[in-house]
Amino acid sequence: PWTLLQIEERLLSVQELPSKVGQDICLLLLKTLQRKGISTEKLVAQCYDNAPNMGGIHKGVQACVTNHLNREILHIPCGAHNSNLAVEYACVCSIEYINLFMLLQELYNYFTLSIKRCHVLREAFDKSPYALHIKSLSDTRWTANYESIHAVIESYDEIIYCFHLIEEGEQFDKESKLQGKNLRSKFISYEIIVLLKFMENITRTTNSLTVHLQSKQLDILSSMELITNTLKLIKMMRNDDQSLKNILLLGEKHIEPYDVDIDKGFNRLHRFHQPSCRIDPKPAKVVQLTR
DNA sequence: GGACGACGGATCCAATGAGA
DNA sequence: TCTCATTGGATCCGTCGTCC
Numbered sequence: 001p002w003t004l005l006q007i008e009e010r011l012l013s014v015q016e017l018p019s020k021v022g023q024d025i026c027l028l029l030l031k032t033l034q035r036k037g038i039s040t041e042k043l044v045a046q047c048y049d050n051a052p053n054m055g056g057i058h059k060g061v062q063a064c065v066t067n068h069l070n071r072e073i074l075h076i077p078c079g080a081h082n083s084n085l086a087v088e089y090a091c092v093c094s095i096e097y098i099n100l101f102m103l104l105q106e107l108y109n110y111f112t113l114s115i116k117r118c119h120v121l122r123e124a125f126d127k128s129p130y131a132l133h134i135k136s137l138s139d140t141r142w143t144a145n146y147e148s149i150h151a152v153i154e155s156y157d158e159i160i161y162c163f164h165l166i167e168e169g170e171q172f173d174k175e176s177k178l179q180g181k182n183l184r185s186k187f188i189s190y191e192i193i194v195l196l197k198f199m200e201n202i203t204r205t206t207n208s209l210t211v212h213l214q215s216k217q218l219d220i221l222s223s224m225e226l227i228t229n230t231l232k233l234i235k236m237m238r239n240d241d242q243s244l245k246n247i248l249l250l251g252e253k254h255i256e257p258y259d260v261d262i263d264k265g266f267n268r269l270h271r272f273h274q275p276s277c278r279i280d281p282k283p284a285k286v287v288q289l290t291r
Numbered sequence: 292g293g294a295c296g297a298c299g300g301a302t303c304c305a306a307t308g309a310g311a
Numbered sequence: 312t313c314t315c316a317t318t319g320g321a322t323c324c325g326t327c328g329t330c331c
Binding site for chain 3: 292294295296297298299300301302303304305306307308310311
């Protein structure tokens with residue numbers, strides 16, 4: 001029975017590939033299995049990332065393996081890759097999210113590209129029991145984005161404090177101070193706090209899915225259930241006005257000590273637009289958004 | 292000013308699929 | 312059947328910032 005099977009992951013071989021064509025990769029794969037004394041009779045399924053030469057239904061490796069062995073070898077596209085891509089596309093659908101992630105990357109670069117600035121940050125973090133070290137973003141590994149957002153929220157006050165130290169420190173050059181000042185003014189914003197908290201909520205959910213899909217002990221049924229539940233949860237979050245209101249309130253509380261005009265920030269993004277009569281013949285009906 | 296490393300744009304590759 | 316746009320991924324290479 002399946003329950004008695006102990007599934008383990010092993011790295012069999014690392015080889016240079018002169019060709020990236022599905023057929024050649026397939027031949028190398030089968031040759032390696034043969035060289036290692038592993039019978040292809042036991043091959044029941046195959047899993048690759050979404051590169052066309054791997055998962056292609058006609059000439060991809062998965063199709064070539066099935067053709068070569070003359071029987072159906074179940075192909076399962078890598079769920080971790082798929083969930084990563086889904087989150088990645090969702091995050092680049094709006095300019096606000098793109099700007100947020102660019103800002104996080106800018107923050108990471110600012111502190112890590114200079115030993116002096118990095119030292120200031122480390123010292124500030126060492127003094128605080130709650131601060132987390134800021135993380136680099138990754139294009140393909142979206143767990144890094146949750147970690148990055150979470151770290152910035154937890155360390156927000158320490159990061160702002162470091163900008164002050166750099167601006168006032170004599171050991172820093174003009175350029176460092178100017179960059180720090182710009183970054184500080186970008187970060188002390190109601191919009192950024194709300195976006196960070198909103199994205200933290202979303203990426204926490206998608207991150208736990210990704211972590212599960214990359215875990216060593218993994219079974220297909222529970223993974224499928226988790227994917228379905230994550231989708232349900234995200235749909236619920238989409239329609240949950242109360243949670244959104246809570247995020248707005250949390251954002252207000254977080255930014256309170258920095259003396260930010262929240263209404264000004266909100267109204268800038270939600271200012272009243274009179275739609276053209278072509279779109280709405282009765283523009284008086286249009287509702288203006290309020291906090 | 293040189294060494295070094297990170298970043299990002301450009302390009303390439305292999306494949307799919309829509310449409311002429 | 313062919314062309315073209317698109318996709319995920321890999322690689323190259325110039326540019327820029329930092330440090331000594």
